[in-house]
């Protein structure tokens with residue numbers, strides 16, 4: 001009996017000293033954010049560990065440790081980055097294998113107890129590689145990331161545009177709305193407005209396109225006011241480019257009067273090099289541009305419907321020259337009918353002009369959302 005007790009004591013002693021020697025993994029905590037997943041392991045003492053990573057696996061090796069049974073379940077945390085965790089025990093060494101969704105930049109460090117935390121901690125960070133690169137790029141290119149919103153006030157100078165019942169000239173209305181829209185755009189972070197004209201002077205249609213291209217505009221918005229002989233016609237419409245060109249008398253006239261080829265810049269040189277490739281690229285950029293134009297048109301029209309009548313409930317397709325801006329989504333907005341006496345009055349009203357400018361502005365914001 002005495003021998004047995006002695007053995008028991010010896011065993012307990014050995015066990016106790018053995019346990020004392022090992023560190024205990026007290027807790028596993030995880031924190032997931034957009035940029036990284038953090039694994040925090042709480043320990044009762046400092047440990048020796050090693051980490052090896054390959055493509056989609058992180059091997060964590062901790063020597064001379066034991067795991068509390070209540071901690072066990074906490075290890076198997078999953079999120080967008082950690083898909084699965086396995087544990088292997090080899091004597092006093094524990095191997096953790098974290099299977100991950102992709103390759104991450106892994107860094108780790110040990111922290112000592114401090115005022116806030118009573119335990120030693122092993123911290124392992126799984127950082128997104130793409131995000132880090134993007135952040136660096138964004139910081140680098142910040143000024144060029146700004147969206148240039150090209151605002152085109154229709155007509156100007158010797159071209160008065162349509163003339164209302166009370167002799168209101170379209171060119172003044174369009175400039176007034178364009179300037180109000182520019183003010184709203186320029187107050188918006190990440191956006192800058194460029195006007196094709198800032199005063200009452202003539203700017204050719206081809207010149208307007210060139211201004212958009214030179215400024216690397218992300219969208220082109222041409223502002224107009226409609227006119228027809230029938231005085232009762234009312235409401236706003238939005239036009240986007242049609243592949244086949246316009247069907248209205250006005251757009252046909254415009255297409256005839258302008259040398260469209262000329263506005264396409266270096267296109268002819270490209271044709272010489274590789275006609276087939278050029279055709280595909282050209283059509284692709286046009287197709288994408290047209291889809292984007294349609295989207296922008298819809299967004300603007302939706303906002304316009306909140307402040308007044310709509311003449312046409314969906315964006316109309318036309319072949320206006322100002323819309324033939326290669327690869328820049330473009331819309332032409334007929335804000336209202338200057339030929340309708342009530343709408344003419346509305347177009348002359350500063351408050352109403354502000355409402356129109358704001359509707360277009362909201363449409364642009366929604367387009368980018």
Ligand SMILES: [Zn+2]
Nearest residue numbers: 154161224225
């Ligand atoms: Zn016009």
